[in-house]
Amino acid sequence: MRRVTLILRDDVDPYLPIEAEAISPEIFSKRIDVSVYVGNERKRITDVFDIRVDGEAAGPAATEIILVGDCHQVKRVGEYMTNGKIIVEGNVGMHCGDFMAGGTIEIGGNAGDWLGREMLGGSIICHGNAGNYCGSGYRGGRKGVRGGEILVEGNVGDYCAECLFGGLVHVKGNAGIHAGSNMKGGKLLIEGDCLMPCGDMFAGEATVYGHVTDFLPTFREIGKVTESGHHLTVFQGDVAHRNAKGTLRVGSFDRI
Amino acid sequence: MDYIINNAYVVDPINKISGEIRDIFVSNGRITDEEPKGAEVIDAGGCLTLPGGIDSHTHICGTKVNFGRYMSPEDMRAGRAPRRKGMRAVSGYSIPTTYGNSYRYALMGYTTLTEGAMAPLEARHTHEEFKHTPLQDGLVLTLFDGDWGVMRAVASGDIKRAAALIAWRLDAVKGYGVKLTNPLGAEMWSWGKNVECIRKPIPDFDLSPAEYIKGVIEANEMLGLPHSVHLHCNNLGKPGNYTCTIGTMGLVPDLNTKRQTAYLTHVQFHAYGGTGWNDFCSKSEPVANMVNLRPQVTIDMGQVMFGRTTTMTADGPMEFNLYRLHQDKWSNHDVELETASGVIPVIYRRKNLVNSIMWSIGLELALLVKNPWQCLLTTDNPNGAPFVKYPEIIGLLMSKEYRDREFATVHAKTASRVVLPALDRELTFEEIAVMTRAGQARALGLIERGKGHLGPGAEADIAVYPIKPEKIDPSRQYAEIIRSFAQTKYTMKLGVMISKDDQILADNQNRTFWCSPQVPKEYDMSKDPELIRTFDRYYTIRMENYAVDEDYYLTKSMKIETETML
Numbered sequence: 129m130r131r132v133t134l135i136l137r138d139d140v141d142p143y144l145p146i147e148a149e150a151i152s153p154e155i156f157s158k159r160i161d162v163s164v165y166v167g168n169e170r171k172r173i174t175d176v177f178d179i180r181v182d183g184e185a186a187g188p189a190a191t192e193i194i195l196v197g198d199c200h201q202v203k204r205v206g207e208y209m210t211n212g213k214i215i216v217e218g219n220v221g222m223h224c225g226d227f228m229a230g231g232t233i234e235i236g237g238n239a240g241d242w243l244g245r246e247m248l249g250g251s252i253i254c255h256g257n258a259g260n261y262c263g264s265g266y267r268g269g270r271k272g273v274r275g276g277e278i279l280v281e282g283n284v285g286d287y288c289a290e291c292l293f294g295g296l297v298h299v300k301g302n303a304g305i306h307a308g309s310n311m312k313g314g315k316l317l318i319e320g321d322c323l324m325p326c327g328d329m330f331a332g333e334a335t336v337y338g339h340v341t342d343f344l345p346t347f348r349e350i351g352k353v354t355e356s357g358h359h360l361t362v363f364q365g366d367v368a369h370r371n372a373k374g375t376l377r378v379g380s381f382d383r384i
Numbered sequence: 385m386d387y388i389i390n391n392a393y394v395v396d397p398i399n400k401i402s403g404e405i406r407d408i409f410v411s412n413g414r415i416t417d418e419e420p421k422g423a424e425v426i427d428a429g430g431c432l433t434l435p436g437g438i439d440s441h442t443h444i445c446g447t448k449v450n451f452g453r454y455m456s457p458e459d460m461r462a463g464r465a466p467r468r469k470g471m472r473a474v475s476g477y478s479i480p481t482t483y484g485n486s487y488r489y490a491l492m493g494y495t496t497l498t499e500g501a502m503a504p505l506e507a508r509h510t511h512e513e514f515k516h517t518p519l520q521d522g523l524v525l526t527l528f529d530g531d532w533g534v535m536r537a538v539a540s541g542d543i544k545r546a547a548a549l550i551a552w553r554l555d556a557v558k559g560y561g562v563k564l565t566n567p568l569g570a571e572m573w574s575w576g577k578n579v580e581c582i583r584k585p586i587p588d589f590d591l592s593p594a595e596y597i598k599g600v601i602e603a604n605e606m607l608g609l610p611h612s613v614h615l616h617c618n619n620l621g622k623p624g625n626y627t628c629t630i631g632t633m634g635l636v637p638d639l640n641t642k643r644q645t646a647y648l649t650h651v652q653f654h655a656y657g658g659t660g661w662n663d664f665c666s667k668s669e670p671v672a673n674m675v676n677l678r679p680q681v682t683i684d685m686g687q688v689m690f691g692r693t694t695t696m697t698a699d700g701p702m703e704f705n706l707y708r709l710h711q712d713k714w715s716n717h718d719v720e721l722e723t724a725s726g727v728i729p730v731i732y733r734r735k736n737l738v739n740s741i742m743w744s745i746g747l748e749l750a751l752l753v754k755n756p757w758q759c760l761l762t763t764d765n766p767n768g769a770p771f772v773k774y775p776e777i778i779g780l781l782m783s784k785e786y787r788d789r790e791f792a793t794v795h796a797k798t799a800s801r802v803v804l805p806a807l808d809r810e811l812t813f814e815e816i817a818v819m820t821r822a823g824q825a826r827a828l829g830l831i832e833r834g835k836g837h838l839g840p841g842a843e844a845d846i847a848v849y850p851i852k853p854e855k856i857d858p859s860r861q862y863a864e865i866i867r868s869f870a871q872t873k874y875t876m877k878l879g880v881m882i883s884k885d886d887q888i889l890a891d892n893q894n895r896t897f898w899c900s901p902q903v904p905k906e907y908d909m910s911k912d913p914e915l916i917r918t919f920d921r922y923y924t925i926r927m928e929n930y931a932v933d934e935d936y937y938l939t940k941s942m943k944i945e946t947e948t949m950l
Contacts, residue, residue, distance in 0.1 A: 267458065
């Protein structure tokens, strides 16, 4: 088991983005001496982080990476990871867990935008809030998250789970506008409130326990259900789309 | 810089040179007979040397293209290349950045591009994008398919007035030629309808597409324009539309001795049989036969290649039909009093029967039209495929073996709907040279401008491909053909080396050719009360703000004044 602890150095400019796709168990199980882009300059990772390594490498599955400090500008942590574990003690920047296919990312603070974009598998747990496009696809793309699980214990921004194709996106707080728009599969669960969800939904299951503001008129009511103590109204849609098979269940709503 | 290109295997169909080892002398941007002194010597080593490529129908600049970019940010994930020495960063596949277009065309040996459709009202945007397409000369065809003034003039039988209106507008928007996209379709589309082939008159104007096409062809010839009417026929993409295409070709008189009288573009999309998608089939044979019978008609293929792309056209209703088929993204645009447009992304799949038939039809047209000067190589970039697929199309046309191999991978039922497997013809290097540069130069009236050939006095647009025609059998070594047509050894434009292997070596070499027909005073429409009233009442822009400023919007303006017969 190898444990790599990365402590963000105090002299790092908090306003310069750091492109750190190299921070992933695959790479760290082989070597630590990688480079990252800070702004438009290529630097060694030791210029950005103080690094402590414990234990011997035995493949990505037995590699754990711990990020210490406010890493809100450190982007693409865990991109393409397939195994192992990343623990972020503070905040993390944009695109954390992009294209992730396996393993676990646990974020103690807040996550930036695009958390788990186009994820294929594995799991992400964010104890704080997540930004916009949490668990979504690429802008304009057809297929978003295809598998895996994302759990956000706080709130998420706009366009959460856009183009969701498979897997589960679970938000314990509130979501912004257009959660689950263009959904084509998978499950979306928002325990709090949200605004205008699931526009142009094709398929999949979305549930909002709280209140939906500006509920779209293009959903057809098909019944009522009780789940985990929440009384929900069940809709099918989005009927603006031909042969729509999506299910949207909401606690309460007011129409647009 | 002057150049001597030694030992070049020259194919120059306009000067009737079909594969001779020669030396080419370049001095002051032009090809000369005399050996220049102090010139840089380049050894072509017996490699295929052609005039610079000319694309006679492509969509690379303008609002439609840019809207494709807005709609498909995911397209920019492909084709990314970082900045290199002398090259900007580029991205995009079917609708790349303007520099991406320019670099890729340059590497394929292309030095002249024709934007196939520009809405006159949006000319500024088109010219601005051409300004940033640094390595090719640009020509812009201007849309007249729904021009109220011209429609009224043709309906009342006043062809001279129609010609005068076309002349005024071409001059105002710095256009090169006249494009008709689904003639009169845009007007009907503003009522949510479309025209049905060419015979039925549209309401309010009491004018049929057939009358309009004939009127505009006549007006075009009156103005003495270098290019003929550039026609995208009615009913594009509908099963059974080949009768409409043949009917349209039947309308075309033979009015010009130097070139065709009508240029029918992307005919692959217009050669469909059947009554619906279930019995959809190829009707390339009757269409090609009609082209063979009518020398006044030139067509281009509009070949479809499998993969992802973006379709864009001024044919608004057709794009709406496509949207209803695909249920994906769609954009639609109405250009006041002038034209319309639509954009949707598509994926052409081998496993799809209709797509496989479309792929076959384009190739069939190129193989069945006997005279290569009458059928030019295009994909209607990016509608059929992005232009980077041209080398593959050349490979398919030159090799029956390659066609058969590809045919084995398409939808199994295709064989019963097309004639492609029965065609044995394999095109030669000379025919390919005609279909990619010489034919275009003739069709666009550019031979007099020194384009499309390598005779003395011609502009030194030269492409040297890394292939020795004497030592290769294209019908078997098609992989090599594809590889070498994808990237030249040298591309030269007007005597400037713009690319060498995969390196871009120049910038700011682009010029814009445009036509200003010289009409007599009584036909000067800038003072015409009816046109002024049209602007005052209906346009959102004032007439005095309409014209494109030549100095500001055109990098290097190449004005062509034509003599008219008004």
